[in-house]
Amino acid sequence: METFRCWSSLHGYVLFMFLTAISNGSACEVPSSPQCFRRTADESVYTCEWSLNTNESDVTFDLYIDGAKFGNFKRNWTKILEEELIQTRPVDIWLEAHVGNSFCASPKRSVVLEDTVKYETPQNISVSWMKNNLILRWRAVKTHPAQAEVWFRQYKHPTDPWEKRITNTTNEALNYRTVVGNLLKHSAYEVQIRHQSTEAQNPLWSDWSAVVIAPAELEHEPKVTMKIRPVNGTRIVTLTWPPTPHAAAVGGVTYTLSDTQTSQGCPCERKKHPIDRNKSTIYVSYSAVNISVFAKNAAGSSPQANIQVPTKPVADLQICDKTLVNEKLKRGTCLEWYELQDSRPTNVITLSGRTAKKERAKIKTNIKDYIRYLYFEHRCDDGKPQTVKMCLFYQKEGEPVKEPQDFIAFSEAQSSANLSWKAIPYNSQRGFLTHYSLCRVKISSQDEPEVCYNISASAVKHRLENLTPGSKYNISLAGVTRMGEGPKSTVTINTWPEKHLNVWLSFGLLFVFFLLTILCTVILKRIKNRIFPPVPTPVIPDFTPYQPECQGMLESKEEVHDLMLYQVHSERKSVSEEAEEATVLGGDWEDGTDEDVENETSGSGGSGDERLSPGSTDQALKTDLDQVDTELAMLIYKTGLVFDMKTDLL
Incomplete structure (x- = not known):
């Protein structure tokens, strides 16, 4: 009875509830404090959500808003109409989680419901590059800008911590747009975003978006190479290009090909579909075709590579004898007219069997009179274009309007x-x-x-x-x-006169005359040198005045001596003849001597006859025959001059 009375008191009752909560709460996890909000300020439905870290499957939740109970929820969110709630003043919100016979209560939260707005998670996020700035776009919740928080890190470093930026968005065609600057456009990044309202007084951050891959920018066009192989009216064009850099291929890269023939359905239609390899083969007709190739990844597209396939050259093009201009065309047939300007095809006109009747008549009016065209007839054969006719065409002819x-x-x-x-x-x-x-x-x-x-x-x-x-x-x-x-x-x-002198012949004769003149001059000089040999120039040594030491030396006379050299002759000449020649030569030179010379000669101890005695002559000749075999020269010194005289062989 005593215990019952204690429980019946107010204090005992509160204590009992507290002990019960502790005993029951020990069997479950405390849920998070619930959040109640509208997705936009215009909505009339509030969303309340919470979280509970448990693996139990039989958990139920009771939500309390300002004492009103909204209960028995199996999921961790619920929607409540605004008519059931007090919106304009602060209200307390809490949650009770029931697991079996136990329950746990979350902390209370006091909010003004009409001021609380939480946006949806960012959806349809796209990325692109502008220099080294990463541009992010996603679907806008309202036309008014929002505030965004962006987390990013390089794709090749997945364990690095996230870098964070908080920026205000701009609205762009029903999309939010924000820019994350000072990144590297040649690197790939991982990005995630959340945003919140800038109009509400109590905005809540949205949930984080899924991680988005921002690959590197495709800065350059594909370097396409082309090989052409004609086969039976069709040309097989094989296109190849290098692979995309790894940073730009993160998340996948595709290539798109298009050409001017299939885009107009001439003669075959082909749907564009991206390819994921760096090689492709297409079929084209014999007429000129422009092919474009570009790469695409999640960050955008590369510049477009344009390849021109020229008209297949054909030798000796014929004039068209018959065309399908006024005929009804089949669906797989196509006609082309290329206007020829200075032999270069320009201004193509295309008429297809798929063209409507009214449009066909309008196209025919574009074919001009007096203009030369290169005419083609194509047909679609098993999905491949095939050229069946190629010729020169005039719709109407006239005479030329210009001279050659x-x-x-x-x-x-x-x-x-x-x-x-x-x-x-x-x-x-x-x-x-x-x-x-x-x-x-x-x-x-x-x-x-x-x-x-x-x-x-x-x-x-x-x-x-x-x-x-x-x-x-x-x-x-x-x-x-x-x-x-x-x-x-x-x-x-x-025209030239009939007896016109040949100028080239005149030049030839003149050249021969000068050549002969030069040749004759050279020959005559050689002959002259042989007949009249050149006389040697006397050698006059440099004279250096000498100052004698005394006057007596100046007064002394120069002594002149006669040197007589005998030439060795053959044995046919007698000794007397040789002596006679020597006497004659000696007499000739003696005429130029003065009296002193004569006195010196007479005082030498013997006469000329004595010097030319047979005994002495024979002895001199024998000595000379042993030593001299060549011509001897006679030198005469007189008054300081030197003369060189050659003796002739006898």
């Missing part, structure tokens, strides 16, 4: 001359040239009529023959089509 260009004459001779010119431009021919008309007429001649020749339409030069020497001619040239002759281009030529 740069018409000149050169290399005129006595009876011939060469002519050259440039073809008439395609846009001035106004039809197919059948030939050129070349005419010549002699000036100041009434008897000789004008003579004309037909020259091939493909020719650009011609040689005129059978002209009259020393005459003047007017030459004219005009292009001719099936519809008539066009304007003429003229030139005047003068």
Whole structure:
């Protein structure tokens, strides 16, 4: 009874509830404090959500808002209409979690419900690069900007801590947009975002988005190489390009190909579909085709690579005999007209069997008269374009409106001359040239009529023959089509006279004359040198004045001696003859001596006869025969001069 009375008191009752809560709470986890909010300020439904860390499956929740119970929830969220809640003043919110016979209560939270807004998790996030700035876009909740928190880190360092940026977004076409600056555009990043309202007084952060991969920027266009192989009216074009860098290929990269033929359904239709390898093969017809290739990843697309497949060259294109211009076209048939300007195809006109009837009539009006076209007929054969006809086409022909260009004459001779010119431009021919008309007429001649020749339409030069020497001619040239002759281009030529001296022959003769003159001069000089050998120039040594030490030396006379050298002769000459020659030579030189010389000679102890005695002569000759075999020179010194005299062989 005593215990019952204690429980019946107010104090005992509160104590009992507290002990019960402790005993029951020990069997479950305390849930988080609930959050009640609207997704936008305009919504009339509140969402309340909470969390509980438990593996129990039979957990139920009771939500209390300002004492009102909303209970028996099996999930961790619920929706409540605004009519059931007090919105304008603060209310207490808490949660009770029941697990079996136990329950746990969360902490209470006091909020003003109408001021509380929590946005949805960011959806449809896209990334792109602008220089080194990463641009993030996602679907906007409202037209008013929001505040965003961005976490990011490099993809190749997944264990690094997240870097955080909080920025305000801008609205762009129903999307939020924010920029994360100062990153590396050649690196890949992991990114996640959450955002909140900037209008509500009590905004709540949204849940975090899933991690988004931002690959590196595709900065350059693919470097495409092309190989073409024609097969039976079709060309197989194989395209290859290098793989994309690894940082740009994170998250996957695809390539998109398109060409101007299939985009117009001429003659086959092909859906664009991305490919994930760096090689592709497409089929094109014989007409010119433009192919474009670009890469794409999650951060955007690369610049577009454009490849031009030229028209397949065909030798000797024929004139179209029959076309399908006015015929009903099948669905897989296509016609093309390429306007030819200076032999280059431009301004293509396409007519397909898929074209509507009214549109077809409008396209035909674009085909102009007097314009040359390169005409193609294509058909789709088993999904591949095939060219079945290729020829030159005029819808209507006329005569040329221009003369041949740069018409000149050169290399005129006595009876011939060469002519050259440039073809008439395609846009001035106004039809197919059948030939050129070349005419010549002699000036100041009434008897000789004008003579004309037909020259091939493909020719650009011609040689005129059978002209009259020393005459003047007017030459004219005009292009001719099936519809008539066009304007003429003229030139005047003068043939050489019949007895005209050949200038080149004159130059040749003059050259031969000079050559012979030089040759004769050289020969005569050689002959002269042999007959009249050159006289040697006397050698006069430099004289250096000498100052004697005394006057007596100046007064002394120079002594002059006669040196007589004998030449060895053959044995046929007698000794007396040799002595006679020596006497004669000695006498000749003695005429130039003075009295002192004579006195010295007489005082030498013997006469000339004694010096030329037979015994002494024989002894001198024997000595000379042993030592001298060549010619000897006689030197005479007189008054300081030196003379060199050669003795002739006898």
